[in-house]
Amino acid sequence: MRYFSSKLPQTYKATRNALAGCDFSTKLSPWLALGALSAPQIIAALGEHERVHGKTDSTYWIWFELLWRDYFRYLHLQHGAKLYRAQGLSTVAFSATAVDVSAWQAxxxxxxxxxxxxxxMCELYQTGYLSNRMRQIVASYLIHxxxxxxxxxxxxxxxCLLDYDVYSNQGNWLYIAGRGTDPRGGRRFNVAHQARQYDPDGAYRSRWLG
Ligand SMILES: Cc1cc2nc3c(=O)[nH]c(=O)nc-3n(C[C@H](O)[C@H](O)[C@H](O)COP(=O)(O)OP(=O)(O)OC[C@H]3O[C@@H](n4cnc5c(N)ncnc54)[C@H](O)[C@@H]3O)c2cc1C
Known part of the structure; x- marks a missing residue:
């Protein structure tokens, strides 16, 4: 919880979409996933940080992201096994027979x-971690x-994930596939645009691809 005794929470909203580094987000997910930390403990540390350094949009946003974690838990309580069907909560069927297995392997x-x-995908396999932005980009690429x-x-x-959490993982995949509760029908990320915006100098790509 060193993160909350630093000033990093003050800039979380601006840094949270970065691809690489230790400090752009809290990195608390493995501890949450293993039950070594609870969300109320994090909220208490966040509250203490706000008391000392002040409340900002960024400190609010950490709380907001933890709400997503709760949301996916409640989604499971409400819908249970339906979240594991190929079609998810959608009325649009999904045909797995059309899927190219070699594309998945690649x-x-x-x-x-x-x-x-x-x-x-190299970072994920080699480290067991991936930023939220990269999780969205690779998931969107596989699906769309x-x-x-x-x-x-x-x-x-x-x-692969060190912070694997069945609720957050299933919920986020459903969200990007457009098979959860989001009425927008899926989230497709344009890879070229994401690369220009989040890896303009190619440093992230060079780091993992050599
Ligand atoms: C396809 C996909 C799969 C994912 N699978 C998992 C998973 O298995 N386990 C997991 O913990 N998170 C998962 N996430 C959510 C998110 O990517 C990670 O929680 C976050 O990257 C972990 O790093 P952090 O602790 O530094 O997050 P921070 O940005 O510091 O966020 C603080 C905390 O808020 C929660 N949080 C943040 N974003 C999300 C989100 N989108 N959904 C739910 N909770 C969130 C996490 O508990 C996180 O530790 C997934 C996201 C996507 C797009």
């Missing part, structure tokens, strides 16, 4: 040829560009 191995996606099975993506994350 995705999981970081061999799609799309450098930003491949770099993310490769037309893969979102459940295979969720299963690969389960295999």
């Amino acid at each position: 995705w999981a191995r970081g061999e799609t040829g799309e450098a930003l996606v491949d770099a993310g 560009d490769l037309r893969g099975d979102w459940r295979q993506g969720a299963a690969w994350f389960e295999h």
Whole structure:
């Protein structure tokens, strides 16, 4: 919880979408996932930080992200096993027979040829962690560009992530696939645009692809 005795929470909103580094986000997810820390303990540390350094948009945003974690838990309480169907909560069927298994394998191995996606998949496999932004980009690429099975993506994350949490993982994959509760029908990220915005000098790609 060193994060909250530093000034980093004051800039969280501006830094949270970064791809690399220790300090751009709290990095508390593995401890939460393992039950070594609870959300109320984090909220208490956040409150103490705000008392000393002041409340800002950024400190609010840490609280807001923890709400997402709660939200996905309540989603499971409400919908249970429906969240594990290929179609999720959507009325639109999903046909797994059309899925190209070799595309999934290339995705999981970081061999799609799309450098930003491949770099993310290398980081995930080698470290067990991936920034939220990269999780969104690689998930979107599997679902919307490769037309893969979102459940295979969720299963690969389960295999790799140190902070694997069934509620947050399933909930986020459903959200990006457009098979959760979001009325916008999925989130597609344009990889070239994301690379320009979040890795303009290519440092992240070079780091993981050499
Ligand atoms: C496809 C996909 C799969 C994911 N799988 C997991 C998972 O298995 N386990 C997991 O803990 N998180 C998961 N997330 C959410 C998020 O990416 C991580 O919680 C976050 O990157 C962890 O780093 P951090 O602790 O530094 O987060 P911070 O940005 O510091 O956020 C603080 C805390 O808020 C919560 N949080 C932040 N963003 C989210 C979110 N989108 N959904 C739910 N809770 C959030 C986490 O508990 C996190 O530790 C997933 C996101 C996506 C897009």
